[in-house]
Amino acid sequence: xxxxxxxxxxxxxxxxxxxxxxxxxxxxxxxxxxxxxxxxxxxxxxxxxxxxxxxxxxxxxxxxxxxxxxxxxxxxxxxxxxxxxxxxxxxxxxxxxxxxxxxxxxxxxxxxxx
Numbered sequence: 001x002x003x004x005x006x007x008x009x010x011x012x013x014x015x016x017x018x019x020x021x022x023x024x025x026x027x028x029x030x031x032x033x034x035x036x037x038x039x040x041x042x043x044x045x046x047x048x049x050x051x052x053x054x055x056x057x058x059x060x061x062x063x064x065x066x067x068x069x070x071x072x073x074x075x076x077x078x079x080x081x082x083x084x085x086x087x088x089x090x091x092x093x094x095x096x097x098x099x100x101x102x103x104x105x106x107x108x109x110x111x112x113x114x
Contacts, residue, residue, distance in 0.1 A: 001044075042067040 001019075002010035012020070023038070023045055030038035040046045046065045056064050106113050 040067075042069050 001016050002012045005011035023041075027038040027045070027047055038047065043066060046067070048065045052065070053060070103113055
């Protein structure tokens with residue numbers, strides 16, 4: 001969420017601000033019969049009860065409450081490495097061809113590089 005801003009900051013777009021405010025308002029006004037029910041969203045929001053906060057010594061650090069998804073769990077290491085190996089081989093081949101072309105051009109201008 002947000003766009004990088006001046007290297008170490010993140011700037012929220014109008015859509016990001018709208019998402020946060022609408023989530024807050026849904027949480028604040030949510031009842032069992034409301035049409036727009038609040039819902040916890042992993043890596044975004046969590047409504048912690050007083051007891052849950054008390055069990056964590058009243059620490060209000062977001063990472064204590066918000067669920068984070070491990071995106072590395074579903075990566076097939078062998079498949080990923082095979083793909084990377086192929087891409088690297090293609091890059092190295094392209095580099096070699098570029099080097100040959102460059103040396104050829106210098107030679108044609110009678111400034112051969114050895």
